[in-house]
Amino acid sequence: MTHATVGEPVEAHSGIPGQGKDQMSNRLSPGTSVPSRVGVLGGGRMGAGIAHGFALAGATVVVVERDGQSAEAARERVESSLAKSLERGGFDGNLDELTGRLNVSTDYGSFAGCALVVEAVPEDMELKVSALTAVEAQLGEDAWLASNTSSLSVTALAGTLQRPERFCGLHFFNPVPASLLVEVVLAKDTSAELAVLARQWVDALGKTPVVVNDTPGFASSRLGVAIALEAIRMVQEGVACAEDIDAAMVLGYKFPVGPLRLTDIVGLDVRLGIAEYLHSTLGERFCPPQLLTKMVARGELGRKTGKGFYDWND
Numbered sequence: 093m094t095h096a097t098v099g100e101p102v103e104a105h106s107g108i109p110g111q112g113k114d115q116m117s118n119r120l121s122p123g124t125s126v127p128s129r130v131g132v133l134g135g136g137r138m139g140a141g142i143a144h145g146f147a148l149a150g151a152t153v154v155v156v157e158r159d160g161q162s163a164e165a166a167r168e169r170v171e172s173s174l175a176k177s178l179e180r181g182g183f184d185g186n187l188d189e190l191t192g193r194l195n196v197s198t199d200y201g202s203f204a205g206c207a208l209v210v211e212a213v214p215e216d217m218e219l220k221v222s223a224l225t226a227v228e229a230q231l232g233e234d235a236w237l238a239s240n241t242s243s244l245s246v247t248a249l250a251g252t253l254q255r256p257e258r259f260c261g262l263h264f265f266n267p268v269p270a271s272l273l274v275e276v277v278l279a280k281d282t283s284a285e286l287a288v289l290a291r292q293w294v295d296a297l298g299k300t301p302v303v304v305n306d307t308p309g310f311a312s313s314r315l316g317v318a319i320a321l322e323a324i325r326m327v328q329e330g331v332a333c334a335e336d337i338d339a340a341m342v343l344g345y346k347f348p349v350g351p352l353r354l355t356d357i358v359g360l361d362v363r364l365g366i367a368e369y370l371h372s373t374l375g376e377r378f379c380p381p382q383l384l385t386k387m388v389a390r391g392e393l394g395r396k397t398g399k400g401f402y403d404w405n406d
């Protein structure tokens with residue numbers, strides 16, 4: 093069962109102020125720390141960024157991948173992003189020391205001794221359930237487990253575990269090194285202790301935690317998509333052109349980028365998938381506007397196809 097991805101990918105070099113450069117330098121909060129040994133399941137785009145963050149914060153990081161080739165690719169991803177962070181400056185230590193903190197494996201048994209494991213395998217409920225239960229079986233009873241899911245119910249995932257109180261969502265944003273935000277998603281049974289610890293870990297990574305009770309779209313996607321859908325309805329109804337609607341939000345409300353330009357960057361198809369998911373879970377206010385479905389049907393998906401609310405061919 094595959095679900096719409098609700099955490100919206102915003103790539104590096106998106107032109108959004110504050111994105112595209114390592115935001116962590118010198119921002120480690122005094123007095124907070126990450127666990128000394130942290131596991132990451134899945135070293136893809138997000139998992140590699142999460143591993144990078146915990147290694148920079150001083151943890152020994154164990155990344156477990158599904159096969160040898162993926163493990164090698166994961167190692168390269170984490171090492172090259174560690175090297176980039178060192179080039180940018182602001183961190184103590186050298187590359188050998190940092191990469192020495194990284195262990196990459198294909199054996200879930202390598203998670204033994206980890207105080208925290210963050211799961212970052214693809215957004216598929218069955219895959220996540222089988223991966224999380226396999227990880228939990230390797231962990232001590234006092235270890236914590238988290239998922240980087242961007243759309244699945246954290247409470248439903250918790251319900252498949254032996255120790256649901258030791259599980260929460262840690263929703264990192266893409267690209268992880270440049271993003272300042274992590275949503276801490278509390279499931280029905282997440283313990284109060286984990287709610288406090290998770291915020292401290294995020295602080296220690298140099299990012300800001302936002303605590304959200306488990307609901308579709310969490311906080312970020314729900315609000316971001318609501319604004320984008322209203323902006324699209326306004327274009328559809330002829331209220332104003334895309335440029336003027338975006339300018340109203342950028343200049344009037346200090347948005348770093350307007351909702352329609354951001355929709356082009358994220359991809360209209362991605363936004364439609366999220367809107368459909370939120371429509372099915374939260375009701376009519378997330379009904380996708382006709383203009384959005386028509387543009388997706390015409391292949392006007394935004395920046396990646398050269399045309400969306402803006403022309404990207406120039």
Ligand SMILES: NC(=O)c1ccc[n+]([C@@H]2O[C@H](COP(=O)([O-])OP(=O)(O)OC[C@H]3O[C@@H](n4cnc5c(N)ncnc54)[C@H](O)[C@@H]3O)[C@@H](O)[C@H]2O)c1
Nearest residue numbers: 099101134135136137138157158162212213215241242266
């Ligand atoms: N990409 C984004 O913009 C973004 C943003 C926020 C959250 N997320 C969420 O993060 C998670 C991962 O997304 P991603 O973009 O990093 O995906 P990805 O495809 O880049 O990485 C997933 C990794 O998991 C590995 N994997 C697959 N099955 C595995 C298994 N059984 N055991 C170990 N490793 C396994 C794959 O080899 C791959 O390297 C998803 O839940 C996604 O919704 C993604």
